[in-house]
Amino acid sequence: MTVTTTPVSTPLSPPALSAPALRRRRSRRLRTVGFHTVAGGLSLLWLVPIALVLLTSIRTFDDIAANGLGAAPHTFTLGGYGAAWTGGGMARAMLNSLIVTVPTVILSLVFASAAAFALSRYRVPFRRGIILLMLAGNLLPPQILLVPVFKLTELMGLYDTLPADIIVQLGFGLGFYTFVLQGFMRSIPNEIQQAAVIDGAGPVQIFVRIILPMTRPALAALSALAFTWTFNDLLWSITVLRTETVMPVTPALLGLQGQFVSSWNVIAAGWVIAAIPTVLVFLRFQKHFISGLAIGAVK
Amino acid sequence: MTTLSAPTISAPVRTRRRRTPRLPPVLILFVLLPLAVEGFWVFWPALQGFYLSLTDWDGVSAPRWVGFGNFTELFADPIFRTALVNTAIWLVLFGGISAAGGLGLALLLQQERRGVGFYRAALFTPVVFSLVATALMWQVIYQPDGLANRLLGAIGLGSWQHSWLANSSTVLYAVLLPALWRQLGYVMVLYLAGLKGIDPVLYEAAKLDGATKIQQFRNVTWPQLRSVNSVILSVIVIDSLRSFDVVWSMTKGGPYHSSELLSTYMYSTAFQSLQLGYASALAVVIFVLAFGVIVTYLVRAFREDAS
Numbered sequence: 001m002t003v004t005t006t007p008v009s010t011p012l013s014p015p016a017l018s019a020p021a022l023r024r025r026r027s028r029r030l031r032t033v034g035f036h037t038v039a040g041g042l043s044l045l046w047l048v049p050i051a052l053v054l055l056t057s058i059r060t061f062d063d064i065a066a067n068g069l070g071a072a073p074h075t076f077t078l079g080g081y082g083a084a085w086t087g088g089g090m091a092r093a094m095l096n097s098l099i100v101t102v103p104t105v106i107l108s109l110v111f112a113s114a115a116a117f118a119l120s121r122y123r124v125p126f127r128r129g130i131i132l133l134m135l136a137g138n139l140l141p142p143q144i145l146l147v148p149v150f151k152l153t154e155l156m157g158l159y160d161t162l163p164a165d166i167i168v169q170l171g172f173g174l175g176f177y178t179f180v181l182q183g184f185m186r187s188i189p190n191e192i193q194q195a196a197v198i199d200g201a202g203p204v205q206i207f208v209r210i211i212l213p214m215t216r217p218a219l220a221a222l223s224a225l226a227f228t229w230t231f232n233d234l235l236w237s238i239t240v241l242r243t244e245t246v247m248p249v250t251p252a253l254l255g256l257q258g259q260f261v262s263s264w265n266v267i268a269a270g271w272v273i274a275a276i277p278t279v280l281v282f283l284r285f286q287k288h289f290i291s292g293l294a295i296g297a298v299k
Numbered sequence: 300m301t302t303l304s305a306p307t308i309s310a311p312v313r314t315r316r317r318r319t320p321r322l323p324p325v326l327i328l329f330v331l332l333p334l335a336v337e338g339f340w341v342f343w344p345a346l347q348g349f350y351l352s353l354t355d356w357d358g359v360s361a362p363r364w365v366g367f368g369n370f371t372e373l374f375a376d377p378i379f380r381t382a383l384v385n386t387a388i389w390l391v392l393f394g395g396i397s398a399a400g401g402l403g404l405a406l407l408l409q410q411e412r413r414g415v416g417f418y419r420a421a422l423f424t425p426v427v428f429s430l431v432a433t434a435l436m437w438q439v440i441y442q443p444d445g446l447a448n449r450l451l452g453a454i455g456l457g458s459w460q461h462s463w464l465a466n467s468s469t470v471l472y473a474v475l476l477p478a479l480w481r482q483l484g485y486v487m488v489l490y491l492a493g494l495k496g497i498d499p500v501l502y503e504a505a506k507l508d509g510a511t512k513i514q515q516f517r518n519v520t521w522p523q524l525r526s527v528n529s530v531i532l533s534v535i536v537i538d539s540l541r542s543f544d545v546v547w548s549m550t551k552g553g554p555y556h557s558s559e560l561l562s563t564y565m566y567s568t569a570f571q572s573l574q575l576g577y578a579s580a581l582a583v584v585i586f587v588l589a590f591g592v593i594v595t596y597l598v599r600a601f602r603e604d605a606s
Contacts, residue, residue, distance in 0.1 A: 035407075035412075036414060038407065039407060039408065039414070039415070039418040040414075040418070042404070042418070042421075042422065043417065043418050043421035043422065046421050046422050046424065046425065046480070046484070047421055047424070048446075049436045049437060049439075049440060049480070050424065050425075050436070052436070052439060052440065052446060053435075053436045053439060056439055068444035068445075068449065069439055069442045069444050069445045069446070070440075070442075070444060070445045070446035070447075070448065070449035070450070071449070111332065111333040111336065112333065114329040114330075114332070114333065115329055115330050115332075115333040115334070117326075117329060118326040118327075118329040118330045119330060122322055122323075122326055123322070124322060124326070124330055128601065130330065130334065132597055132600065132601055134333075134334065134337055135597065135600060136593065136597055137337050137341040137342060137345075138341075139537065139589075139593045139596060139597070140341065140345055140586065140589075140593070141537075141540055141541055141562075141582070141585045141586055141589050142541065143541075143561075143562055143565045143566070143581070143582040143585050143586075144344075144345050144348040144349070144579075144582040144583065144585070144586050145341065145344045145345055145348060146565070146566070146569060146570075146578075146582070147347075147348060147351060147569050147575045147578055147579050147582070148343075148344035148345075148347035148348050148351065149340065149344045150569075150570075151347075151358070152340075152343075152344060167336070167340060168340055170336060170340070171336050171337050171339065171340025171341050172337075172340065172341055174333050174336060174337045175337060175341075178333065179600065202323070202325075203323045203325055203326055204325055207329075228427065231429070232428070232429030232430070232431075232432075233429075234429070234430070234431050234543070234544045234547070234548070235543055235544065235566075238570075239570070250429045250431045250432075251431070253429075253431050253432060253435060254431060254548055257435065257438075264439060264442075267435065267439075268436075268439065271432055271435050271436060274429070274431075274432055275427070275428055275432055278427045278428070278429070279427055282427045290423075290488055291492075293426070293485065293488055293489070
């Protein structure tokens with residue numbers, strides 16, 4: 001509120017705009033036009049492939065065969081969706097994906113937040129060593145694990161079952177989620193916890209009633225990320241699963257391509273179906289998702 | 300990573316913790332259970348992976364110890380050499396372009412102005428799709444009768460038309476493009492978070508000193524982005540070495556291994572040729588290449604944890 005604006009006499013100020021001011025204004029407008037041209041052009045470039053797939057998914061096979069894939073649609077049909085959903089097995093694949101993704105996300109966050117709670121709020125021996133070890137596990141290139149994990153699931157009778165896909169992704173993701181959550185929990189002030197201790201609350205109560213509710217923003221960000229990562233996974237699924245009927249959506253999309261070789265309308269419809277869940281999660285948790293990506297720079 | 304945490308993830312200020320003397324047994328369970336899961340499904344397999352790289356194994360009979368035999372064999376293997384070169388090209392192009400491009404996009408879109416939210420969202424959208432889905436949509440573009448060739452034909456460059464994924468001299472770059480298309484928006488978001496963290500006072504001071512835009516970038520923005528840069532560098536190197544999905548979806552490393560990466564070669568050696576020992580040796584090579592970055596990353600995490 002201090003008066004810092006100096007009342008300098010300005011003989012060049014409006015009403016009559018001077019030549020330099022006019023030039024400045026024109027160059028600013030030019031720059032705005034330039035910005036929107038460049039940014040708009042880039043955005044268009046980014047959206048064209050998406051639009052193309054959407055358009056392909058509503059064309060008929062004959063239209064594509066006659067006019068080419070790159071042509072504008074001459075027909076409209078939702079037949080591709082029907083074919084992908086039932087004939088192409090996307091319905092079953094979607095169910096498999098949810099059976100894998102939902103438990104993986106929930107278990108990951110439950111395990112990771114429990115570990116993060118103990119490691120951040122109590123003096124666990126080798127605290128830092130444990131945290132870094134867990135994080136290191138997540139940074140390993142998955143390739144080093146593929147063969148042994150494949151054999152391990154076989155040995156335990158889990159090979160080619162959905163629980164194998166769940167537990168493998170749970171194990172691999174835990175380190176990262178724990179690392180992020182413990183960093184977050186460490187910043188919660190201790191007074192609240194002390195008060196609860198005085199009221200006679202045990203560690204489990206403190207965890208469930210006090211720390212977890214305060215960790216909600218981080219949990220929301222991580223669950224949006226974990227959902228997307230697990231749902232979009234290809235490598236673990238094709239390592240521990242083999243039969244087509246147990247494949248989740250992402251690997252099933254590859255299978256669809258094999259099955260409907262040049263029926264691009266069906267393949268594109270399958271693509272749209274596969275993209276819907278993550279797009280929904282993204283739209284619903286947009287803010288959390290982006291902030292999660294920023295903290296989730298490890299992946 | 301602290302520099303990157305966006306405002307929504309802010310928690311109350313930390314205060315000094317009083318020493319809790321005794322550790323309740325339930326907390327030991329809290330730590331040991333997750334550790335056991337990770338130990339059993341990550342650390343134990345990783346150790347086995349290193350051991351298997353020294354054996355010859357078909358997955359059925361017992362592994363036969365061959366020492367470093369797999370590794371000497373690797374260096375005489377022309378496909379391995381192709382995969383190694385392709386991985387290096389991938390690292391340089393995918394890494395370089397996504398870092399430079401991501402920074403460029405972030406600088407272009409950092410200022411809040413009309414339309415900027417839409418542009419950011421458009422560039423970020425592909426991050427939501429899986430790499431398999433991304434690969435698939437670009438396959439539509441690359442088909443002989445697809446958009447790429449049609450556009451080239453329309454602007455009179457019909458002689459440039461290719462069947463992009465079937466031609467061994469274009470395939471690697473054709474596969475790289477979708478990966479970049481998806482990665483650029485992601486790197487842009489990381490840089491936007493980093494740019495947001497720079498104190499505006501620094502720019503005010505630079506402007507008062509009469510610094511030009513370029514000088515401001517060189518003397519304020521770039522030094523301030525140092526920690527973001529090192530995070531992004533680790534992410535990019537780790538991502539490049541892990542790149543598998545997009546190549547596997549589009550070409551499976553073909554035609555004739557011309558788009559083979561170490562990761563795809565490892566997978567097909569293991570699960571299609573069932574040379575599990577040889578595949579493990581390939582995995583060890585990937586691990587060795589990633590090792591430096593992993594350690595750098597952990598050292599950073601360790602330091603930030605201490606502060």
